[in-house]
Structure formats: structure tokens, C-alpha cells
Amino acid sequence: MTGRTHRRAPPNRSGTQDARRSTPGHTHSVRDLHLFVACSSVTTWFGNAYQANYTAANGYLEALSRNRRATGLPGTTMAWGAIGDTDYAARHGITDMLARLGLDNLTPREACTALEDAITRDTDVSAAARINWARIRSMMPAVQTPRLAGLIPAHTPQDDGPDHLRHRLATATPDEALTLAADALTQVLADILQINPVRLDRNRRLDQLGLDSLMAVEAVIAARRRLSCELPTLEFLNAQGITDLARRALIRLGYEAPSKTPPTR
The missing domain is CATH 3.40.50.720 (NAD(P)-binding Rossmann-like Domain)
Structure with a gap:
């Protein structure tokens, strides 16, 4: 180590x-262990x-x-x-x-x-x-x-969801991409918090929405799968809201920063 x-x-x-x-090789050997x-x-x-x-x-x-x-x-x-x-x-x-x-x-x-x-x-x-x-x-x-490998099930069509989102992001305008990323992150957080997505204020800090450090770790893993983007736990806890987090995700993915904040759904 x-x-x-x-x-x-x-x-x-x-x-x-x-x-x-x-x-x-050790002096005090315990030889009678069964x-x-x-x-x-x-x-x-x-x-x-x-x-x-x-x-x-x-x-x-x-x-x-x-x-x-x-x-x-x-x-x-x-x-x-x-x-x-x-x-x-x-x-x-x-x-x-x-x-x-x-x-x-x-x-x-x-x-x-x-x-x-x-x-x-x-x-x-x-x-x-x-x-x-x-x-x-x-x-x-x-x-x-x-x-x-012998324990992991084979790929299924249901696994193509993230690829479909990435394709939509690649063909979207910057503002459309921000909305798509915010939608995806909203669903991730709604699943973790067990809440209806429409009840999440996208401009409110995530820790104020009830996200704690353990949930943030779970969100990191889910967001990685959904967006193919590595967002550190502190990004979730420090972001000013879902929209801000989505903007950070798009920057990490190499997309152009949007010119305006998308409307809250």
C-alpha cells in the first residue's frame, strides 16, 4: 500500500x-487453529x-x-x-x-x-x-x-436510453441542450428523493431540496449513466440549482454554454 x-x-x-x-516466520505461531x-x-x-x-x-x-x-x-x-x-x-x-x-x-x-x-x-x-x-x-x-462477466446480463434495448439522450444533445441548440440536460437531472433527483419531478424547483440549491451527501453519491452515479458525464459530489451539493448543475454538465461534455436560462417546467 x-x-x-x-x-x-x-x-x-x-x-x-x-x-x-x-x-x-512469526515467533508466536498459533498452530492449533481449526x-x-x-x-x-x-x-x-x-x-x-x-x-x-x-x-x-x-x-x-x-x-x-x-x-x-x-x-x-x-x-x-x-x-x-x-x-x-x-x-x-x-x-x-x-x-x-x-x-x-x-x-x-x-x-x-x-x-x-x-x-x-x-x-x-x-x-x-x-x-x-x-x-x-x-x-x-x-x-x-x-x-x-x-x-x-458470467454474472452480468447481456445488453438489452432498454440500455439504449442514455445513447438516445446523447444523440439529442448532439443535435440540439445550446438552449435546447440545457433544457434536455436539466430534464434528465430533474428525473434523476426525483427518483432519488422519491418525489414528483414537477415539484422540484430547478433554481433552488440541491441541499435545500433535501439532497444529503449519501444521496449525492447516488446522484453522481445515476448522472454518469444518464449523461455520460462525471460530476463530483461537491458539484451537486454546491450547485445553485438543477439548471446550474445542467450547465456545468454540458460544459464538461464540451457543449457550448447556453445564452439564457431555460424556462422552469
Whole structure:
């Protein structure tokens, strides 16, 4: 790990340092272990926005189990998805947001059954998650990697929506393009806030519309898919409104700045 990532690595990496004493080369070896289980996260497989240190630490846990097995010692790392009622997402009330991204909840019983199965099958790394792969593919393009190819559904005509919008933007005047981008962002925010789009004031700050930092991360992902434009979270939180955000998106996409603000719909 690099210096910065190493310093910020969360406890799930540093908490396993003592476990390394059970590997050859350490003086205080614990040779009588029959079971060694570490808890990781499925986000290790496709990343997690603004949590590189968390992803790296979980990757370390998977490597640790593989290393232990290579030296003849027990080791299983379980990569968890969202678990209802008990995990971080449940405690912090973000399960609905994760579901919209494509990560639905496991029940605690399902999680325990999956762990028991992994131990019974004696696997080094296993995972238990309920994932809507079609949805998460559209929200998080990073999942489209060769190692996950067997899980990702094939392209469907419904996936052409963003391409159609980009074609309309390419053939629109600057003012028309601003209206199209604002319409798209309004729908993105309405879906996240679970509100009728017509109720959103396009000239009001987004944080005043009820958008918090977690929702902003979700909006970043949805806007990326809808407009093929990378808008940082702070852009959402600092924009003077949906119209202002749409103008920023068009500039990032290389379109000419509109001469006037489109009418609010």
C-alpha cells in the first residue's frame, strides 16, 4: 500500500495483524487453529465511491486467507453484501439507497447459512449478497470486468436510453441542450428523493431540496449513466440549482454554454 492509503486503512485490515502470527516466520505461531474466518465486502470486487481505503483493506483480508492456505493453514474470507437489520447499512438507514443501486438485503439467517456453506466447502474466499446485476451494471459501470462477466446480463434495448439522450444533445441548440440536460437531472433527483419531478424547483440549491451527501453519491452515479458525464459530489451539493448543475454538465461534455436560462417546467 502507498503511504496515504496505509495510514487511512480501516480497522478490518489492522485488526488482522495479530492473525499473521499464525503464519510461518512469526515467533508466536498459533498452530492449533481449526477455523479462521475474516469478514470482507462484495464492494471489493467492483469498488466503492470515495472509499478506496475500505476497498483496499477488504482486498487485504482476501489475500490473507489465500496466503494462509498456501502455507497449509486454515483461512476463509467472507465477502458480505447488505444484511438487513444488523449491518452498517441498516444501522445508518441507507438500505433503500443501496437497493436503488442494485444491492438488496440478505436476511441474517441467509447470511449465516452462506457462511456455514463456505466453511463446509472449505473455500478460501466466498461471497454472500443479493445483487440486481442489471441495475448495478447501469449504475456502476466498473462491475463490467472480465471476472464478473458470467454474472452480468447481456445488453438489452432498454440500455439504449442514455445513447438516445446523447444523440439529442448532439443535435440540439445550446438552449435546447440545457433544457434536455436539466430534464434528465430533474428525473434523476426525483427518483432519488422519491418525489414528483414537477415539484422540484430547478433554481433552488440541491441541499435545500433535501439532497444529503449519501444521496449525492447516488446522484453522481445515476448522472454518469444518464449523461455520460462525471460530476463530483461537491458539484451537486454546491450547485445553485438543477439548471446550474445542467450547465456545468454540458460544459464538461464540451457543449457550448447556453445564452439564457431555460424556462422552469
